[in-house]
Amino acid sequence: MTLFQQQMDCCLNRIEADLASRMDRLPKGLQAQVVEAMKYSLLGGGKRIRALLVLEFCRICGGDPEQALPFAAAIEMVHAYSLIHDDLPCMDDDDLRRGKPSCHIAFGEAIALLAGDALLTLAFETAADADLAPRQTLRAVRELSHAAGTAGMIGGQVLDIENLADDLDTLQTMCAMKTGALIRVAARLGCIAAGAGEEQIRLADRYGQKMGLAFQITDDILDITGDAAVLGKPVGSDAGNQKTTFTTLLPLETADALAQELLEESLAAVEEMTGSGEFIVQLTHMLATRRR
């Protein structure tokens, strides 16, 4: 096992244990069903990219990743809620998520709706409970809600469900909002947890911006070339949905080259932040070139 894999496993174990213990602290009364649905979706796998970025950017900026855990957990909760609501019949109507029945298939639509609402709500309680200077914590709450709102993730979802992204520019805007905003804010919140200065936050933001897009392009490529068993979801679903993606607008090699370019730009930003960013470099390569 390489050093990178060891570090990765160590981070992931810490993230999973932290999320599980937060779920264990939820009420166990008559509302147990919604808590079960929250656990099912939050703890049911996932790559934890956003949480990893929070912890790693905190470390890069000289902070203790333990202190960034509440922000990492909060972002994973926002991500999990967005997937539950995205899968609902009135949205993408997906029965399968990570190789398991979607939340609404397992728990019914009403409980799935409420489990998503509850994860979003809990995300802000979790972030606001961080053991940092109140000013830093408050900034993190504001940035997280802004990134998750109409100027960010939800805005991107609107463009997506209304099929507004039919050219490359709009598609990039949509991705920057729908998936990019949360990845960017993950990198930023890691810096904020470390008490980093504005220049570090700016570079982390740039990293997140470039890497988020590279990640999305890779996703689209994998939807064509990937292996359903590895992905945990059917391939070709984008084509089936007649959705515009980077691979419907661009030849495969062009999309691939664009992802590579963005990957290099993201690494250039992170290299300005640190001389020894071996972990983040390998993590970024892994995320942006999953097919190789």
Add this chain to the structure above:
Amino acid sequence: MTLFQQQMDCCLNRIEADLASRMDRLPKGLQAQVVEAMKYSLLGGGKRIRALLVLEFCRICGGDPEQALPFAAAIEMVHAYSLIHDDLPCMDDDDLRRGKPSCHIAFGEAIALLAGDALLTLAFETAADADLAPRQTLRAVRELSHAAGTAGMIGGQVLDIENLADDLDTLQTMCAMKTGALIRVAARLGCIAAGAGEEQIRLADRYGQKMGLAFQITDDILDITGDAAVLGKPVGSDAGNQKTTFTTLLPLETADALAQELLEESLAAVEEMTGSGEFIVQLTHMLATRRR
């Protein structure tokens, strides 16, 4: 027009103007549709009870109500989101809200779902943006998310949709969570905005607890004895849904007496806080005895 009515109009105008200006600051890009849906539901009437309580408890505690406006707006956003999601087909499936088509009837289910999500998200950005000491603001964010989550509002919604409240005790628990938690936190946040001490917050909490329940019992009584045109919704809807309410479990006079008792208890708490609480006394009477 009585002094009370003048004060009420003045507060309501301030609240409406504040909410409208917050909506005007939202993005006007391709995601405009979700912003329209948010405006439709947030600005489309409503009694603003929760916002009024925030401002009034701030004033009672010697604070400037202007400083409490972000908390008032945040709570109204949480309330508006909960109504949008409650009305969805997978929940109560209500086509009408305040005499107008529900959000999902006017905008479609997907946009209504996202508009609810976006209002909840914006609530935390709004609260976190209050111009108070960071420690106070952070406490407000934590208390708001806790009240809106599985231990509060969402927990109550689960008991409601699963029809778990079939005895008086559970019905009171359900109401304390579903509507009570947000009313309590409104009173608490007003105190927090004023920088009030723990004893004031405790009394405000007690007020909210009693008044919230009185308010709910009144709602159930109005569903039987009320006038659809005044209520803006059909009467008898609870009976049609075969829902357990205070009026299915108790004779009308007993329910009425219980509401009266709770009303007096809520006023006793507020009288401990202030010698000259004329406005809150009249407001409470109005809310808890709307049928007279």
